Amino acid sequence: MSLLRINGMIDPHVHLRDLDWEHKGTFTSETAAAIAGGYWAVLDMPNTMPSTIDSSTLAMKKNTIRNKALSDWGLYFGAAASDNTEFYRSIWGSVCGIKIYNNATTGNLLIEEQALREKIYQAWHCKRPIAVHAEGETVAQILELVKKYRRFTHFTHISTAEEIHYLRQAKADGLPISIGVTPHHLYLTEDDIPSLGSLGLMKPELKTKHDQAALWQAIAEGLVDVIESDHAPHTLEEKMSDSPPYGVPGLETTLSLMLLAVREERLSLEQLIPMISENPRSIFGIKCPPDTYTLVDINISHTIRNDELFTQCGWTPFNGMQVMGRVREVWIRGVQVFDGEQILVEAGFGQNIIAM
Numbered sequence: 001m002s003l004l005r006i007n008g009m010i011d012p013h014v015h016l017r018d019l020d021w022e023h024k025g026t027f028t029s030e031t032a033a034a035i036a037g038g039y040w041a042v043l044d045m046p047n048t049m050p051s052t053i054d055s056s057t058l059a060m061k062k063n064t065i066r067n068k069a070l071s072d073w074g075l076y077f078g079a080a081a082s083d084n085t086e087f088y089r090s091i092w093g094s095v096c097g098i099k100i101y102n103n104a105t106t107g108n109l110l111i112e113e114q115a116l117r118e119k120i121y122q123a124w125h126c127k128r129p130i131a132v133h134a135e136g137e138t139v140a141q142i143l144e145l146v147k148k149y150r151r152f153t154h155f156t157h158i159s160t161a162e163e164i165h166y167l168r169q170a171k172a173d174g175l176p177i178s179i180g181v182t183p184h185h186l187y188l189t190e191d192d193i194p195s196l197g198s199l200g201l202m203k204p205e206l207k208t209k210h211d212q213a214a215l216w217q218a219i220a221e222g223l224v225d226v227i228e229s230d231h232a233p234h235t236l237e238e239k240m241s242d243s244p245p246y247g248v249p250g251l252e253t254t255l256s257l258m259l260l261a262v263r264e265e266r267l268s269l270e271q272l273i274p275m276i277s278e279n280p281r282s283i284f285g286i287k288c289p290p291d292t293y294t295l296v297d298i299n300i301s302h303t304i305r306n307d308e309l310f311t312q313c314g315w316t317p318f319n320g321m322q323v324m325g326r327v328r329e330v331w332i333r334g335v336q337v338f339d340g341e342q343i344l345v346e347a348g349f350g351q352n353i354i355a356m
């Protein structure tokens, strides 16, 4: 056995569901998936039902997750098309950041008007990052705002060669930005859609082999800061329906897929570890508590199986794939929370990692 210790693994882009979407997943089931995937903490996106776009919904969500989470957690606030900048001052001390949906996806938070985006950048003058869903040309539009207002911006789930091109230049220009990439865009392309069907449907959508190669190249260059799952569970029934929703789960497959990438010599362990721990922690200004770490057996291979998952949705687009590594132990604040098979703590153990 070759055990590797990784301190404070954190996924800064997940959709835990719960509230009115308990049928897709609950704060308990999806934080169980986080722990089984090796994670200490997750940052939950605001496109919940109801959306996290005002102080009272944020307070309600916080009260609910507090009693149900197993892993530690933080919450995003969502920018709303109806313009909710008035709330920023009262909430920015208690969220990990704000999310702007600049292109269409699950939920109803789309903002396409550049003038409103600019108003958000003006109003969000706090140290917490702005996380943006921006695809293609939209990346360039957001970079204009970063240049003008200098607010730290995390570009989530970057998926094309064109986007990498814009962001490489922006980093060279010294703009305060970071880049996140998902394992599904690294390991799947549009060529997988015929076999995956709607299980291969997510936003941003799967891209070409050329785009995929650009993402691996960006990782090799050290341009990518974060590997994030964009864990977005939907029920199998919903995915098999006539109008399947976008999104795939990922918390339990990210580490093993990336350890496979290490085995395939696409990147080194020394490159991988910061992208799933130190980098997202420092981007979001989060400290790792003492005695918070994961032990993973990196030399063992296994096959991903739907029926071994903790996520309530019970499926993954990677079912049947042979990957590397097994999470053996997870410790949070000195307490062992996972033994490789079972979660060892009760709902409510997980704490808010954002001040207040």
Ligand code: NCD
Pocket (backbone or CB within 6 Å): 015, 047, 105, 106, 107, 133, 201, 202, 203, 204, 230, 232, 233, 246, 247, 248
């Ligand atoms: C996410 C979801 O289902 O909440 N879906 C997705 O395809 N990624 C929303 C998002 O992050 O875009």
Ligand code: ZN
Pocket (backbone or CB within 6 Å): 013, 014, 015, 045, 230, 231, 232
């Ligand atoms: Zn997402």
